[in-house]
């Protein structure tokens with residue numbers, strides 16, 4: 088996910104042109120529209136498939152009815168468990184709270200003994216015989232694209248909210264049958280392949296079952312193909328989108344993603360892929376799955392170029408996850424232990440590099456022009472540089488701790504999406520420099536993909552680092568050093584050194600933006616009171632003794648609310664004294680605050696005044712831009728870049744090849760190289 092909700096790069100969006108485009112011609116018979124081809128998954132065992140049935144016939148009650156049929160399970164008893172979390176969203180679901188009415192019986196309807204042994208586990212004494220389990224699951228509040236919900240318009244579920252698994256038998260194939268739909272004309276959309284006609288689907292095992300969310304409702308279904316790979320966009324809800332434009336843009340994104348992994352048939356991990364869009368006001372997040380994703384978006388995100396690009400980046404992020412995290416993955420992220428939180432130090436790579444590629448694919452396809460691409464980069468730099476947590480927490484620690492962020496995460500946490508993406512930028516440019524343009528983060532991804540195709544297993548942080556270091560050849564220690572400083576450590580990213588390799592620089596400027604006490608002020612629900620949400624470490628508010636959760640009653644003796652307090656503070660001159668009246672719990676306090684004049688820092692990534700041929704070549708190979716170097720035609724540049732990337736990426740760094748000379752030539756020990764002609 089965007090840590091489920093987090094990886095969202097999408098921007099908040101405006102309410103624009105309303106165009107009701109949803110709606111599939113109402114057919115009385117519900118129509119199953121899942122793909123006919125199975126995703127690439129492990130083969131099922133030979134024992135009979137379990138049969139899971141889902142009913143949505145009482146949508147007004149918001150209750151799914153479940154019937155799970157188990158057979159060929161040896162032994163006197165077996166435990167059935169409900170997962171505690173949903174892969175991709177690193178937080179506990181507490182789904183078991185809404186599971187009720189568990190009944191276990193033989194196929195003939197005789198009761199079978201069942202006892203609940205902990206909050207998510209039921210022990211069934213089945214004496215080696217087939218049995219079925221019936222229960223209901225209440226889902227009455229829409230809890231986003233990673234959740235489950237049922238009403239009389241649509242039913243939607245991530246399987247971890249509904250489906251028990253038989254402990255020790257998660258590798259068994261499962262037939263999923265949808266018995267009743269919540270509304271006439273509802274279609275079933277899921278990444279699972281159909282099993283025969285009707286509303287039956289086949290999952291190779293439990294992991295696959297719950298990694299294919301099901302949406303049952305009216306959707307606008309937009310199919311397209313990229314080569315032999317089938318894609319579908321399933322738009323649930325109205326929105327101001329153009330089907331033609333979506334198909335054109337998503338085709339480009341898919342082609343560009345395939346190209347990262349070599350572009351051939353082996354590059355594509357699925358036969359078909361489904362984007363399910365939940366178009367609802369305020370929705371903006373995505374969650375990745377094996378051959379599908381569910382993306383939440385504002386219905387009217389499509390009309391404004393900036394918000395639309397944000398959505399495309401989010402979609403590219405989720406699609407890229409089909410490689411990075413769903414298959415190229417940390418060891419603990421598949422097969423999954425659902426009964427507890429699992430920790431990995433690698434989310435800076437799994438999420439950060441996925442965000443990097445979302446950004447990169449938009450640049451390479453031209454869906455984001457150079458100015459917009461650089462703006463997103465500068466915004467990421469701003470986010471990281473304004474996070475005090477970057478000095479106290481590494482991206483590896485942040486990855487590990489993702490399950491429970493601290494209450495003051497604004498001060499103490501570092502966002503591994505943002506820093507991971509920026510580390511990707513830096514590593515990519517350095518690997519291109521060291522290898523003379525022969526290797527890059529693209530070749531790292533290809534190597535990781537080849538490894539996955541060979542082994543099918545996850546990998547650990549040491550192996551990941553070794554694969555990066557190997558890209559550096561004889562200069563691999565330079566890559567190790569970047570890992571030591573940026574991944575394992577707290578060093579500030581040396582933006583200008585790395586971006587300079589592509590002829591860019593970071594411009595930091597400051598503008599006076601009024602008084603500032605360096606605290607975030609929020610509004611208390613109900614009465615609109617001003618609440619100090621976060622006192623920034625080392626700022627005037629902290630020096631004055633203000634504290635998180637203080638209620639700000641008055642400034643200089645005059646009552647304030649959440650609406651006017653920020654304006655009053657902004658109007659203050661720097662280095663003047665002001666009396667703040669606060670409530671801390673039941674105590675009334677006064678503090679003297681001395682604001683500073685805020686110098687708002689602005690970050691801009693801009694082209695160097697003079698960009699060398701080599702820098703332009705790197706820029707073009709990296710971002711795909713055909714910016715014209717002085718005295719060089721675009722065709723020449725393109726030809727040179729093609730030569731760079733058609734050469735054998737595994738060849739040694741010293742192989743004669745057209746290359747980019749490092750701007751900081753004194754650090755490079757290699758002989759000088761000649762630009763390609």
Ligand SMILES: [Zn+2]
Pocket residue numbers: 088089090094375404408438441
């Ligand atoms: Zn993500």
